[in-house]
Amino acid sequence: xxxxxxxxxxxxxxxxxxxxxxxxxxxxxxxxxxxxxxxxxxxxxxxxxxxxxxxxxxxxxxxxxxxxxxxxxxxxxxxxxxxxxxxxxxxxxxxxxxxxxxxxxxxxxxxxx
Amino acid sequence: xxxxxxxxxxxxxxxxxxxxxxxxxxxxxxxxxxxxxxxxxxxxxxxxxxxxxxxxxxxxxxxxxxxxxxxxxxxxxxxxxxxxxxxxxxxxxxxxxxxxxxxxxxxxxxxx
Numbered sequence: 304x305x306x307x308x309x310x311x312x313x314x315x316x317x318x319x320x321x322x323x324x325x326x327x328x329x330x331x332x333x334x335x336x337x338x339x340x341x342x343x344x345x346x347x348x349x350x351x352x353x354x355x356x357x358x359x360x361x362x363x364x365x366x367x368x369x370x371x372x373x374x375x376x377x378x379x380x381x382x383x384x385x386x387x388x389x390x391x392x393x394x395x396x397x398x399x400x401x402x403x404x405x406x407x408x409x410x411x412x413x414x415x416x
Numbered sequence: 417x418x419x420x421x422x423x424x425x426x427x428x429x430x431x432x433x434x435x436x437x438x439x440x441x442x443x444x445x446x447x448x449x450x451x452x453x454x455x456x457x458x459x460x461x462x463x464x465x466x467x468x469x470x471x472x473x474x475x476x477x478x479x480x481x482x483x484x485x486x487x488x489x490x491x492x493x494x495x496x497x498x499x500x501x502x503x504x505x506x507x508x509x510x511x512x513x514x515x516x517x518x519x520x521x522x523x524x525x526x527x528x
Contacts, residue, residue: 307459334512334514335514336514336515336516338516338518343424343520343521344520345420345422345504345506345518345519345520345521346460346504346506346516346518347518348515348516348517351514351515352514353512353514361515393459393460397514399512401511401512402448402450402465402508402511402512402516403450403462403465405450405462405516407459407460407461408459409457409458409459410457410458410459
């Protein structure tokens with residue numbers, strides 16, 4: 304059982320480039336979320352989804368786009384990368400209702416130069 | 417001001433000591449309280465989960481929630497070097513596991 308899989312693990316982007324961080328889960332979880340983690344800031348919610356075809360914004364959504372076409376996948380798109388988006392990104396999934404069933408991926412380290 | 421405050425540490429203790437961690441929060445509507453452990457270069461993993469006020473014990477770990485004071489704690493007894501990690505508190509308004517508010521994390525170092 305792979306759990307939550309994130310790719311790539313590390314990425315360096317130039318300012319203005321676009322890219323997609325991939326997230327896949329094999330636990331048939333309805334809920335999926337994207338967080339970013341910056342030093343001393345904990346994790347902050349970017350976007351979340353309560354099921355296929357349904358997404359909503361979190362605390363820090365600007366500059367990011369998401370879609371949820373299947374239960375398994377929840378990609379995060381950076382439309383035009385900025386140095387302020389240098390961060391570690393974590394994808395999470397959970398059952399419904401499930402605060403005690405949240406599983407995080409291993410993280411994606413992104414540097415924007 | 418952050419919605420959830422957590423001392424960043426680092427907190428250094430000798431092996432076998434009790435580790436005491438805490439978070440304060442401002443939103444009285446939070447009902448679900450979690451503690452996560454995060455090793456370097458890894459994702460957070462759930463340690464303890466508590467609903468509303470009270471205590472919960474699981475092996476060497478005890479979580480306490482005092483909603484009247486907006487204060488939560490995690491105690492680790494008989495600490496081991498393998499407990500060296502960053503500990504994150506997290507809170508949620510609802511049982512739905514899709515919107516968590518995290519503290520900044522406390523780095524803990526248990527010295528052999």
